[in-house]
Amino acid sequence: MRCHLTAAILAAVLASAGSAAAAETLVVSTWGGSFRDLIDETIAAKFKAETGAEVEYVTGGTIDRLNKAKLSKGSPESDVTFTTAHVGWLYANDGLFETLDLARVPNARNLVEPARVSPYHLGTWGYVYTIGYRPDLAPKGMTFSSWADLWDPRLKNSLAAPDFDPSHIIAVSAILAGGDPAHWEKGQQKLEALKPNFKAFYTNDANSQQLIATGETPVQVVLTMNAYYMKAQDVPITVVIPKEGGVLGVDTVAINTGSKKADLAYKFIDIALDAGVQAKIAAMKKGSPTVTNAKIDPEIAKLPGVFTTPEQWSKEAILIDPRLRAQMTAAWRKWFTENIMAK
CATH class of the missing domain: 3.40.190.10 (Periplasmic binding protein-like II)
Structure with missing residues (x-):
């Protein structure tokens, strides 16, 4: 009787232990x-x-x-x-x-x-941050083969970009000015010349979606994964990778x-x-x-x-070196806020 009881208790303990492990x-x-x-x-x-x-x-x-x-x-x-x-x-x-x-x-x-x-x-x-645009709302015949196309005067008050991470457009401006992300200052004047084309700065994916769905900003520096979500929601957005490449994330x-x-x-x-x-x-x-x-x-x-x-x-x-990006994130955001967002 005691042996049967002991075996039953042991089985119960083992079952309990197995259940606890499964519930980890x-x-x-x-x-x-x-x-x-x-x-x-x-x-x-x-x-x-x-x-x-x-x-x-x-x-x-x-x-x-x-x-x-x-x-x-x-x-x-x-x-x-x-x-x-x-x-x-x-x-x-x-x-x-x-x-x-x-x-x-x-x-x-x-x-x-x-x-x-x-x-x-x-x-x-x-993923990449790249150019996404509404062909139905962009200037007629407008295409985007290069990041430099964002500076087209026809895009005045048309462009949106993220306010929480300006590293993408800072890196692009540096490259177009003959520099690179490590020497981003070389692109400051170039980026300041883009100010007239900015209409808004989005705070998150939902804000990005709203701005392009309503047509308020028919052109965006956009996250590809977000753009493809919008396409699935029947927003007529076209995604292009400029000849310089998309900014990798x-x-x-x-x-x-x-x-x-x-x-x-x-x-x-x-x-x-x-x-x-x-x-x-x-x-x-x-x-x-x-x-x-x-x-x-x-x-x-x-x-x-x-x-x-x-x-x-x-x-x-x-590719922006992630370690460099980590070191510069605060400085880039401060400069962008003070010199680009504050029109």
Whole structure:
């Protein structure tokens, strides 16, 4: 009788332990809205199926989440963080990201070079900021083969660009003036000459969508993934990649310093770089896969700004070094606010 009772108790304990393991939770910090849904429906779905663990989210703006992470340094509220490549360097510089052991991320061997952002964070999808416009509202016959076309006087009071990150147009202006992002001052006079063509500066994706959908700004420096969302909503926007290239952006993933879920975090990151998951991300968001072995729908692969080969990543994009971008973000935004936005 005692043996049967002991066996029953042991079975109950083991079942309880198994249930607790299955209920283990990984906390992920990310943007809200469609990006949170993207992660949940692609990476997290496969992660939960393979590990039995749950995924919870802490959401917020890019800089808001960075500031919260600084306040909770050493005791992070999340285990894994998604952020942009350059802001990821701000986390790393403050000791908020673990150094990654790539031996624990087998799929990292397939990463394109621009997605190997640092020893602390890896690229999960790419995109470009480029020119998007309404052919029905732009000047008749207007085309955009070069970034220099934005300076056309016919575009007076027609253009919008993001107010939260002016690095794209600052880099472009520097290049058109014969400089580069590291010597951005060379493009200041060029960028000041663009002021008459600006109509608005959008604060987020929703604001960008509103401005171009209503026609208030028929031309934008636009995020490709946002532009393709608008096209799906029947906004007649055309996306072009100028001959100089689109300005590359890479969103990244990292493990927070102090996380007690390292094993789960590594599994999550490896799944994020899985070829099948990357293909689903491209299908949902029209972003560039960051691994070379992802098989992308040909209709998506041919979209401007969707890169599917290492050659496209290197030849069709303007790359601003993420570390430089992190160092200069505050100074660039201050200069842009004072000299361009304040007409």
